[in-house]
Amino acid sequence: MKHAKISINVIRRLPRYLRKLDDLAYHGVERISSGELGRKMGLTPSQIRQDFSCFGEFGQQGYGYNVSALREQISVILGMDQNYRAILVGAGNLGHALLHNFGFTNCGLQVLAGFDISVDLVGTEVAGVPILHVDDMERFVQENRVDIAVLATPRRFAQNLAKTLATYGVPAIWNFTNLDLDLNEEGVLVENIHFSDSLLALSYFLTEARRENEETEA
């Protein structure tokens, strides 16, 4: 697919569209207007039309969008048809939670193996994924194409492991360690999950709501 440079804000909204379209499909909705989709997502219809226009024409004027066709096209834009292969680095509590509960395959991703140093974990399977020793990681990455490393170790191991993964040629890291990895030289793509950003936003909204209540009562 050929398309112009897309703004980061549009990219960030695409997974949200996808979730909403999945939800609509699940409830049997086959077609939706930009106005209705906007109401459900807190966006204006023109915002939605503008977002989708980045990728070519999805809808028909006056007929709205075909839910399953739109979903399909967004999933292709997001690379969900690329059969990406991942490894999990750090198979502790968080790693377990991800393997057991997170829908990697729904995102088009296959988790090939997990890596850890714990003797209790190495040699076991978690949710069908074999857990290997970190010492075997280099060989494993050489023998298997690995597109994404899911980094779920304690924070203190994160930077070194990220550098190591970069030298092995892993091109992308999904980072749960709450450490801003320094991989500028290596040209590795890093996407961070910062739990605290989300919690502090909630803390702000709660504080704001209480301030408003106090002002109303005063």
Add this chain to the structure above:
Amino acid sequence: MKHAKISINVIRRLPRYLRKLDDLAYHGVERISSGELGRKMGLTPSQIRQDFSCFGEFGQQGYGYNVSALREQISVILGMDQNYRAILVGAGNLGHALLHNFGFTNCGLQVLAGFDISVDLVGTEVAGVPILHVDDMERFVQENRVDIAVLATPRRFAQNLAKTLATYGVPAIWNFTNLDLDLNEEGVLVENIHFSDSLLALSYFLTEARRENEETEA
């Protein structure tokens, strides 16, 4: 503090500023210009000045920002001085990971207790937090002020538990269940952690990088 309505984008950036300021303080930086802070964060200096101007004057023209004073003011805006109290609902793998590794206290939050139904967990402590039975949650919330419930149960229990927490009067939910909770009627604040949004953005960037490589090579 009295201030005008702040845009959601500014709010979402505040925790990022906080992380960067923590990092600067850790490395002994006491003062930073909007230009330098911008370079470190991929924002323009005028963007930064505009963001901070929402909350009054933080910096001095030509002198830059005092790192620790700015950090302090942002933390107050985010409600981190409010001594918020939380409970964890669902103390499985993800709950364990959060209690062991996430810095609740760094966000100004105290976790009073966790709740679960597993006989193996109820009665234990995880990272110093007592795990109680879900049947005791109503009494607990009545006897203790609870500001935020961290919802980390399997997805299928999420909506019912969220409704229950709302009826108990818990005003805010930090939602890890990957389910869009329907709490419009209840007026409960909900902040979602959607792992898939982040993974799919990474999948997009990886796909985009490969497309660019292919075009360069072609």
